Amino acid sequence: MAKIEALVTSRLHAKCDPARLPWEDSSQIPLAKGQIGRQASFQPRAMQALDLALKIKSIGYNVYVSGSAGLGRTHTVLSYLAPLARKAKTPDDIIYVYNFANPDSPRLFALPPGCASKVKTLFKEAMAQVAKKLSDRFDDSRYMKKHASLLNRFQKDKVGLLHKMNDLAENKGFHLEMDDNGGLTLSPMADGKRLSDDEFEKLDSAMRRDLKRKGDSLVHSMAGMMRELARAEESFHADEKDLDRLTLAEVLDGCLAPAVKKILKLCHAGPEHPLTAYFADMREDMLKNLEAFIPHEVQQPLDPRAMTQASEDTLSHYEINCFVDNQPGAGAPVIVEEHPTAARLLGCVEREAELGALVTNFTLIRAGSLHKANGGYLILRVEDLLQYPNAWEGLLRALRSNALSIEDTDDVSDSTIRTKGITPEALPLHLKVILIGSEDYYQTLLESDERFSKLFRIKAHMAVQVERTADNIRRYLVQIAGIIREDGLLPFDRSALAWLVDHGCHLSEDQRRLSLQFPLLREIMIEACAMADTGKKQAVDSETLEAAYAARTYRVNLVEEVFMEEYDRELIKVPTRGQAVGQVNGLSVTSYGDFEFGLPHRISCTVGVGQEGIIDLEREAELGGPIHTKAMMILKSFLIEHFARKKPLVLSGSLYFEQSYAGIEGDSASGAELVALLSALGEVPVRLDLAFTGAVSHKGEILPVGGVTRKIEGFFKVCSHHGGLSGSQGVIIPRDNVDHLMLEPDVLEAVEKKQFFIYPVRTIEEALFLLTGLACGYARKSGNYTRGSLYDLVDRRLQRLGEYAQNAFRRSSRQK
Numbered sequence: 001m002a003k004i005e006a007l008v009t010s011r012l013h014a015k016c017d018p019a020r021l022p023w024e025d026s027s028q029i030p031l032a033k034g035q036i037g038r039q040a041s042f043q044p045r046a047m048q049a050l051d052l053a054l055k056i057k058s059i060g061y062n063v064y065v066s067g068s069a070g071l072g073r074t075h076t077v078l079s080y081l082a083p084l085a086r087k088a089k090t091p092d093d094i095i096y097v098y099n100f101a102n103p104d105s106p107r108l109f110a111l112p113p114g115c116a117s118k119v120k121t122l123f124k125e126a127m128a129q130v131a132k133k134l135s136d137r138f139d140d141s142r143y144m145k146k147h148a149s150l151l152n153r154f155q156k157d158k159v160g161l162l163h164k165m166n167d168l169a170e171n172k173g174f175h176l177e178m179d180d181n182g183g184l185t186l187s188p189m190a191d192g193k194r195l196s197d198d199e200f201e202k203l204d205s206a207m208r209r210d211l212k213r214k215g216d217s218l219v220h221s222m223a224g225m226m227r228e229l230a231r232a233e234e235s236f237h238a239d240e241k242d243l244d245r246l247t248l249a250e251v252l253d254g255c256l257a258p259a260v261k262k263i264l265k266l267c268h269a270g271p272e273h274p275l276t277a278y279f280a281d282m283r284e285d286m287l288k289n290l291e292a293f294i295p296h297e298v299q300q301p302l303d304p305r306a307m308t309q310a311s312e313d314t315l316s317h318y319e320i321n322c323f324v325d326n327q328p329g330a331g332a333p334v335i336v337e338e339h340p341t342a343a344r345l346l347g348c349v350e351r352e353a354e355l356g357a358l359v360t361n362f363t364l365i366r367a368g369s370l371h372k373a374n375g376g377y378l379i380l381r382v383e384d385l386l387q388y389p390n391a392w393e394g395l396l397r398a399l400r401s402n403a404l405s406i407e408d409t410d411d412v413s414d415s416t417i418r419t420k421g422i423t424p425e426a427l428p429l430h431l432k433v434i435l436i437g438s439e440d441y442y443q444t445l446l447e448s449d450e451r452f453s454k455l456f457r458i459k460a461h462m463a464v465q466v467e468r469t470a471d472n473i474r475r476y477l478v479q480i481a482g483i484i485r486e487d488g489l490l491p492f493d494r495s496a497l498a499w500l501v502d503h504g505c506h507l508s509e510d511q512r513r514l515s516l517q518f519p520l521l522r523e524i525m526i527e528a529c530a531m532a533d534t535g536k537k538q539a540v541d542s543e544t545l546e547a548a549y550a551a552r553t554y555r556v557n558l559v560e561e562v563f564m565e566e567y568d569r570e571l572i573k574v575p576t577r578g579q580a581v582g583q584v585n586g587l588s589v590t591s592y593g594d595f596e597f598g599l600p601h602r603i604s605c606t607v608g609v610g611q612e613g614i615i616d617l618e619r620e621a622e623l624g625g626p627i628h629t630k631a632m633m634i635l636k637s638f639l640i641e642h643f644a645r646k647k648p649l650v651l652s653g654s655l656y657f658e659q660s661y662a663g664i665e666g667d668s669a670s671g672a673e674l675v676a677l678l679s680a681l682g683e684v685p686v687r688l689d690l691a692f693t694g695a696v697s698h699k700g701e702i703l704p705v706g707g708v709t710r711k712i713e714g715f716f717k718v719c720s721h722h723g724g725l726s727g728s729q730g731v732i733i734p735r736d737n738v739d740h741l742m743l744e745p746d747v748l749e750a751v752e753k754k755q756f757f758i759y760p761v762r763t764i765e766e767a768l769f770l771l772t773g774l775a776c777g778y779a780r781k782s783g784n785y786t787r788g789s790l791y792d793l794v795d796r797r798l799q800r801l802g803e804y805a806q807n808a809f810r811r812s813s814r815q816k
Contacts, residue, residue: 004766006730006757012743014468014511016501018494018542021477025491025539029481042466042475042516043076049460050080053432059402060455062433064382066442067462070517073436074336074379076462081334081377088332091375094324095119096362096424098317100281106321106362108425109275111267114328119263120320126259127318133251134293146243154236161229165222174214188214244294245287252283282318289314321363324371332376337369340380342390345369346398347406349422365424370395370404374431382437382445395433399455402429465513473501476514483522489529495542500525503549506742509709524548546745556595563590563599568721572659574600575688576719577726582606582680584771585691586657586672587711587731588664598707598714600691602658603669605676607797609804610652614639614677617656618664625665634667635674637698638764642791643798646783650802653677667695668705674764675771682793686771689726690759691715694734700764704736709743716747716756725750730757732767 023029046065053063067073093116096106111119137143174188260279269275286293292314326333337345347368351358369378385392398404405426435456442459445452466472477497484492492500500521507515515521525540528548532540566572574585582605590599616632618624624632632655639649655673657664671694679686693711695703712731719729733741738760743751750756761767765776768790777789785792 004759004761004770006759007738007741007751009748009752011738012741012751012758013748014502014505014742016473016498018498021494021497023477023494023497025493026477026481026484026497027491029478031478031482031485042472042479043460043462046076046460046462047080049458050077053458053460054084056458059399060457062399062456063435063458063460064442064445064456065434065436065460065462066439067436068438068464070519071462071464072517072519073462074381075519077379077434077436078334078336084332085334085376086331088376090114090326090328090330091332091430093117093322093326094367094371094374094427096321096323096365097278098282098319098362100285100317103317104422106365106422106424107278108323108427109278111275112328113326113330115267116322116325118266120322122259122263122266123318123320126256129255130251130293133255134248137247137251138294143243143247147240150236150239150243154232157232158229161225161232165225168222168225241290244290248290248293249287252286256283286318316361316363319363321365323365323367324374326375333373334377334379335369335373336379338384340369340385340391341388342394343368345380345385345388345391346394346404347371349406349424360422362422362424365406365422368404368406370398370429370431371427374404374427374429377432377434379434379436382435382441385435386441396449396451396455398429399433400451403427404429463516465508465510465515468505468512468514472514476501476504479518480521480525483518483525487522487526489525489540490532490537491539492525493539493541496528496540496545499542499545502742503545506709509707509740509742511739511742524552527552553595556593557597559592560595560597563597564717564721567600567718574602574718576600576715576722576729578688579685580688581683581685582676583688584672584676584679584686585688585715586669587691587693587715588669589707589710589714596707596710598710598712600715600718601660601669603655603672603676604658605653605655605673605680607651607653607677607680607801609650609801611650611805612652613649615652615654617654618660623660623664627666628664628669631667631670631695632673634670634696634698635677638674638696638700639677641698642700642779643795647799647802649798650805651681651798653680666705667703668693668707670694671696671702671764671767675768678768678790678794679772681797682790683797684772684774684790684793687773689719689729690732690771691730692732692767692771694732694737694761694767696764702734702736702761702763702767704734704740708733708737708740712741712758713744713747716750719756720746725755727755728757729755730759732759732761732770735760735762 046067050063053061065073065077090113092110093113095109095111095116097109099105099107263269264273264276264279267273267275342348343366345368347370348366349360350364350366351360352364353359380395385395394407403426406424433456439461466476477500480492480497480500483489501514503521503524504514505511507517507520524545528540528545531548531551532544535544537544563572567574576585584603585600586603587598587600589596591597614632614636616624616629619629619632635655643649655677657669672692674696675686675692678684691711693705693708695705697703712733715729715731719725741758747756751758759770761770768774768776772790774790774793775786777786777791779785779791785795
């Protein structure tokens with residue numbers, strides 16, 4: 001077999017040459033307009049989806065932005081929408097007012113942008129003028145003169161009638177008396193003197209009956225005059241009310257009418273506009289409810305604080321609820337709801353305590369994010385939204401009906417007595433809702449809620465990586481320069497910019513790809529800037545970035561250091577020198593939180609006589625996952641393919657990870673497991689100074705695996721701690737994983753000095769040759785393999801195992 005060459009250093013890490021960058025530092029990099037424009041974006045697929053969604057006005061074409069966390073999904077969407085929103089039409093303001101025809105259903109009016117607060121202010125000032133003017137009018141001599149004239153006429157009529165009634169009473173021997181409340185009392189008289197109740201009771205019964213009869217007759221005779229007196233009083237109050245109504249109408253015409261005219265002009269409301277009819281209904285209602293404006297005693301000045309609760313409730317009908325207020329020229333609103341509860345998203349009707357009860361009115365209607373975003377864009381994170389089922393249900397109902405009704409609910413069960421509420425008029429919706437979430441959430445919603453696919457028809461899928469080309473590197477650096485200027489960081493010199501490009505490959509674990517996880521890049525940039533500022537540097541260089549990355553790793557790698565200590569003390573036994581039969585060093589990746597690191601594991605195999613075949617101890621112990629179990633079955637397929645074409649496989653073997661106490665999943669160790677199995681079958685020792693990672697097919701192809709960089713670095717650290725590097729240690733990886741290598745400087749230095757080696761292989765035969773020093777051989781026409789080869793040794797051992805299994809007990813009986 002041809003010699004397998006180890007990889008040179010240049011193949012182990014993508015390197016951006018700082019000298020090839022056209023800028024001295026980041027301050028010279030020109031920024032693209034809008035940072036994430038349509039042409040400059042790394043997300044053409046997502047941008048195309050957003051473009052299409054914004055052009056479609058039909059119901060149901062809302063957007064789900066799918067992508068993993070750390071891509072800056074919200075920032076990307078905001079940066080895309082911001083320039084579009086600024087150029088878009090500013091939506092109307094919304095106000096809620098009292099419904100004079102149906103008080104339980106407040107009315108909604110749409111006003112030109114910027115008018116709601118002005119209308120509220122103008123109307124409030126006008127009502128204050130009305131109150132002040134009324135107070136002045138009631139103190140005015142003209143009003144008092146008219147009121148006095150009405151009162152004098154009433155008093156004259158009243159006194160005349162009382163005189164007639166008194167004369168009639170005196171003629172009948174009775175005294176007529178009127179109390180302060182206008183009540184009339186008849187008292188009998190004797191000898192010109194009014195009898196008291198005690199004196200009346202002392203009279204004999206015949207006289208009392210006679211006086212009672214005369215009194216009843218007198219009352220009957222006075223009934224007509226009493227009715228005439230009541231009519232006079234009613235006429236006086238009617239005239240007084242007409243005077244007050246006329247006074248109020250004059251004040252309204254003088255104070256409120258000009259304000260209403262100004263409001264209608266401000267809102268471009270003509271004679272047929274509903275707002276015009278509303279103010280006409282308001283004026284009529286004000287004139288009907290004089291008691292809310294007229295004090296009970298006109299002699300007292302008008303003081304709203306002294307009004308009764310009923311008057312205050314009536315006056316509240318004439319307020320304006322400034323529901324949504326948009327600034328003119330601001331463009332379409334872009335709202336990001338960070339806490340999407342039902343009330344914050346859909347709006348609510350608040351309640352307030354009044355005389356021990358909870359009451360509400362149209363002034364307590366509060367806008368939600370959907371109201372504020374109407375006419376623009378609402379951005380929601382799906383993981384936040386799904387925490388509030390009522391908010392999710394309300395959102396889907398609103399989008400399906402294309403209207404939003406605020407539900408006045410106090411969150412009580414249907415069996416509980418509810419307080420009286422209101423039903424505000426629904427708001428027609430004209431907006432795009434943009435949900436941001438992961439692909440897992442998208443799949444879950446598609447499967448669990450059929451409404452989701454009908455209301456969010458556009459999927460904007462964000463890419464995690466982009467191809468590393470010269471053009472993309474340039475755009476990448478433009479993006480980085482935008483972050484630097486946005487956060488006010490120190491300039492980054494050429495070496496730092498090149499380091500960030502390489503780090504983008506490191507994050508993507510691919511030399512040909514750049515990671516689009518700009519928030520992760522931003523974090524290390526901010527930390528490096530702080531270190532450079534501490535060191536009194538004028539710019540951030542690559543050394544500072546490397547130090548910041550090392551410090552960042554040190555903060556989170558305590559668990560890795562604990563493991564390394566256990567390897568050092570040989571509490572975890574993974575020898576990195578020598579040879580062993582049926583043993584091989586495999587590699588895995590372990591994660592704690594957001595920190596990943598590689599660890600080596602010793603994989604062992606034992607083989608003997610029997611019919612059980614290959615036993616996966618991990619599966620038997622319920623520690624192996626389904627993918628690992630499938631990989632073990634592939635090993636059996638490999639044995640059948642190579643060694644069971646003319647004979648059955650008769651063996652009993654077991655494969656297992658030593659000192660493994662957690663679950664094992666994946667197929668990246670299947671290549672190492674096959675090496676351990678073939679070593680045990682052929683009784684050929686395997687080098688322990690080499691670790692092996694890679695999946696294997698039943699044909700013996702070595703397939704790519706994940707986390708190859710971390711795995712190599714993990715084995716390198718264990719070798720370095722075990723007495724230093726021996727000069728022969730290294731790792732075998734799939735050749736298809738070579739482009740995924742982004743190794744740290746320590747490993748690169750060791751490879752450069754030929755103290756550590758990375759061997760790429762395409763087949764299990766190449767890996768076996770490196771690990772055992774034996775060629776695997778070729779199958780002959782007879783079915784046997786090249787004599788002395790590894791496969792020949794395995795084939796002969798399998799044949800012997802079959803013979804042992806067939807003759808074991810027969811031989812034992814002959815020996816007896």
